Structures are given as structure tokens and as C-alpha cells.
Amino acid sequence: MLAEPSPFPHQGPLEPEQVRGRDHLVADLVARVTSRRVTALVGPRRYGKTSLLRRVAAEVAAGGASVVWVDLYEATSTADLARRFDSALAEARGPVGGTLAAIAARFDLQLGLLGVQLSRRRDERPDPEASFDSLLETLVAGARQTPTVVVVDELPGIDRVEGAAGLLRTKLQHHVQEIGLIFAGSQPSLMRAMFTERSRPFYAQADLVEIGPFSAAAIAEIVTDGFDSTGRDAGDLPGRIHDFTGGHPYRAMQAADAAWRCVAPGSEPRPDTWGRALELLRGETNLACDAIFSGFTTGEKATLRLMAHDDALFGTAAEALSLSAGSARHAVDALVGSGDVVDSDRGRRLVDPVLADWIRRRFPR
Numbered sequence: 001m002l003a004e005p006s007p008f009p010h011q012g013p014l015e016p017e018q019v020r021g022r023d024h025l026v027a028d029l030v031a032r033v034t035s036r037r038v039t040a041l042v043g044p045r046r047y048g049k050t051s052l053l054r055r056v057a058a059e060v061a062a063g064g065a066s067v068v069w070v071d072l073y074e075a076t077s078t079a080d081l082a083r084r085f086d087s088a089l090a091e092a093r094g095p096v097g098g099t100l101a102a103i104a105a106r107f108d109l110q111l112g113l114l115g116v117q118l119s120r121r122r123d124e125r126p127d128p129e130a131s132f133d134s135l136l137e138t139l140v141a142g143a144r145q146t147p148t149v150v151v152v153d154e155l156p157g158i159d160r161v162e163g164a165a166g167l168l169r170t171k172l173q174h175h176v177q178e179i180g181l182i183f184a185g186s187q188p189s190l191m192r193a194m195f196t197e198r199s200r201p202f203y204a205q206a207d208l209v210e211i212g213p214f215s216a217a218a219i220a221e222i223v224t225d226g227f228d229s230t231g232r233d234a235g236d237l238p239g240r241i242h243d244f245t246g247g248h249p250y251r252a253m254q255a256a257d258a259a260w261r262c263v264a265p266g267s268e269p270r271p272d273t274w275g276r277a278l279e280l281l282r283g284e285t286n287l288a289c290d291a292i293f294s295g296f297t298t299g300e301k302a303t304l305r306l307m308a309h310d311d312a313l314f315g316t317a318a319e320a321l322s323l324s325a326g327s328a329r330h331a332v333d334a335l336v337g338s339g340d341v342v343d344s345d346r347g348r349r350l351v352d353p354v355l356a357d358w359i360r361r362r363f364p365r
């Protein structure tokens with residue numbers, strides 16, 4: 001018998017119709033791109049940025065606009081960037097597709113083939129910089145002809161390639177009234193820096209919109225609906241899941257899935273259900289947490305240990321870990337920069353509640 005599919009998907013970005021609890025944000029982003037306000041969606045890793053943008057893209061596409069989706073995850077070179085834009089243009093959704101192909105032909109480009117062409121012998125290979133330039137020209141010209149929304153996910157990928165952000169900015173700057181533009185990226189402080197530092201090409205070019213954790217009400221609705229739709233009663237689990245995850249979207253879905261697997265169809269949670277779900281979740285994430293933790297520097301590890309226990313970063317607990325004030329400061333900056341730690345109104349905390357829980361268990365006080 002096939003296993004019953006979980007109502008709490010948590011493998012990678014979701015399909016547009018699976019996006020839950022973000023109705024206001026979806027409506028806001030759709031209104032923004034429709035009225036051509038350049039927007040940068042900022043939030044920690046696994047907060048649902050890509051899923052949300054897929055939903056926004058689906059809604060604008062349903063309204064008749066075209067969508068070009070560029071993914072710059074870990075882009076490494078101009079050739080790599082050119083390849084990403086080439087496939088984005090080749091896979092454009094909606095009426096702009098044909099327009100783009102026709103414009104590209106004027107530049108001697110056949111969309112979708114650049115990857116192959118760039119892997120030819122050196123003397124037969126197109127120049128990556130010229131190709132990148134032509135692709136951007138094509139994108140802008142095409143998007144000006146028919147209502148188009150351009151989504152650039154993982155924008156900080158462009159930052160690693162010298163001069164690329166400046167070129168993108170130059171190509172786009174006179175056309176932001178005509179093209180719906182939305183950027184997203186996973187390193188919140190780098191994203192913010194790209195749009196708020198004077199020295200950066202995109203300085204003051206976009207409104208920053210934050211994607212936050214799920215509210216307790218959103219989790220209650222998502223969890224209750226998922227249990228109801230599969231003939232189960234969620235009981236007190238929504239509150240438990242919110243308390244444990246602090247609303248971290250990916251971790252909340254993972255915890256909801258673990259809890260759901262502990263409740264048989266047609267029944268409701270028992271007093272030990274949450275405890276069993278937590279053991280399941282921990283068992284499935286221990287190795288990954290170990291791997292994540294071992295990737296930090298010594299100073300960052302000590303800092304994370306103190307933060308996970310809500311201990312001060314100076315004083316006795318810090319001394320016991322040989323963490324100097326200077327190293328702690330340095331580590332906090334790096335951790336905020338990488339999006340592993342956030343400054344919130346409740347103080348600084350680890351973004352990932354499952355990693356925090358693992359650290360507390362692995363390094364008890």
C-alpha cells in the first residue's frame with residue numbers, strides 16, 4: 001500500500017498552491033510588481049522566499065503577465081551568470097517567450113543553448129561578457145514590449161562576480177517603470193547591504209520587504225487544516241509546534257509532519273504524542289545539525305552555544321568556553337551576516353530552532 005502523502009510538504013520550494021499563511025504578503029507583492037515598484041524580499045534561509053515568489057509568479061501569470069525567473073544561486077562567473085540568464089529567458093512563461101527569442105536572434109543568440117556553446121573549445125566559444133550583455137539587452141527589450149515580471153532569486157549570487165551587479169543595474173535602471181522587478185536572497189544582511197549601501201550599484205533601488213516567521217495563528221491554521229484534511233484531530237499540537245519552532249516556516253512544517261506521523265488516521269494526539277514527535281524530528285535532523293555545527297569557526301561555535309542557552313556572551317559562561325569579548329563580537333557579526341543569527345525585539349537568537357535544540361542537548365550547561 002502506498003504511504004499516505006503528508007499534508008505538510010517540506011522538501012525544497014513548494015508548488016504555488018501549497019503556500020500557506022502568507023496571503024497578505026502574496027497580495028502585497030502582487031500589488032507591488034503590478035504597479036512596478038521594485039521590491040527586494042529579505043528573510044533568513046528556509047523562510048519560504050522561493051515558495052512565496054512562485055506563488056506571486058503564478059498569480060501574475062494567471063493575470064496574463066509574462067514571467068522570467070532567474071535563479072542566481074551560487075553563481076560563480078560571468079559565464080555562469082550568462083548561462084543562468086540564458087535558461088531564464090528560454091524558459092520564460094507567457095507571451096514574452098516568443099518576443100525574447102526573436103530579439104535574441106538579432107544578437108545572434110539562440111536561447112537555451114548558451115551552456116552548450118560555452119563548453120566548446122576556447123576558439124569556438126562565445127565571449128561570456130558579450131553574451132551576458134546581449135542577454136540583458138534582450139531581457140529588457142522583451143519585457144518592455146509585453147507586461148512582464150522578472151524574478152531574480154538568490155540575488156547575492158551576482159555579488160560574487162565582479163562588475164555584474166553594476167551591469168545589471170545599468171541595463172535595468174531606465175526601465176524600472178516598464179518591468180515588474182522582484183529580487184530575493186538568503187543572506188539577509190548582504191541583501192540589505194546591496195540596497196542600502198551608497199557604494200553599491202543597487203543603492204536605494206528597491207523597497208525592502210521582510211518575510212518573517214509564521215504567527216501562532218498561521219501555524220494553528222496550517223496544522224489544523226492538514227490534520228483535518230487527513231481525518232485527524234490536531235489537539236494541542238499547533239501550540240506545541242509554534243512554541244518549539246518560534247514560527248520558523250520550514251521547521252514548523254517539518255515538526256508538523258513529524259507530529260502528523262505520530263497520530264493515526266481517525267484519532268487525536270495523546271499526552272505523549274508531542275514528545276514522540278520531537279524524538280522523531282531530532283532523530284531525523286541530528287546528523288544534519290552535527291554537519292552544520294562543524295562548519296562554524298571555534299568562536300562562532302562558542303557564541304552559538306551561549307546563545308542557544310540564553311547565556312550572556314561575556315562573563316563566567318563565556319570565560320568557561322575561552323571566548324574573549326573580541327571573538328564574540330566578531331562571531332556575532334559573522335553569524336548575523338550569514339543569517340544564522342537574527343537581532344529581534346526579543347534580543348539576538350539563533351534563526352534555526354532545531355539547531356538551537358541540538359546544541360542545547362549536545363552541550364548541556
Ligand SMILES: Nc1ncnc2c1ncn2[C@@H]1O[C@H](COP(=O)(O)OP(=O)(O)OP(=O)(O)O)[C@@H](O)[C@H]1O
Pocket residue numbers: 008009010011012013014018019020021022044045046047048049050051052186249250251253254
Ligand atoms: N508559506 C508556506 N507554507 C507552507 N510551508 C512553507 C511556507 N513557506 C515555507 N515553507 C516551508 O519551508 C520550506 C522551504 O521553503 P523555500 O525553499 O521556499 O524557502 P527559501 O526561503 O526560499 O529557502 P532557501 O533559503 O533555502 O532558498 C518549504 O519546503 C516548506 O516546508
Ligand SMILES: [Mg+2]
Pocket residue numbers: 013049050051153
Ligand atoms: Mg529559496
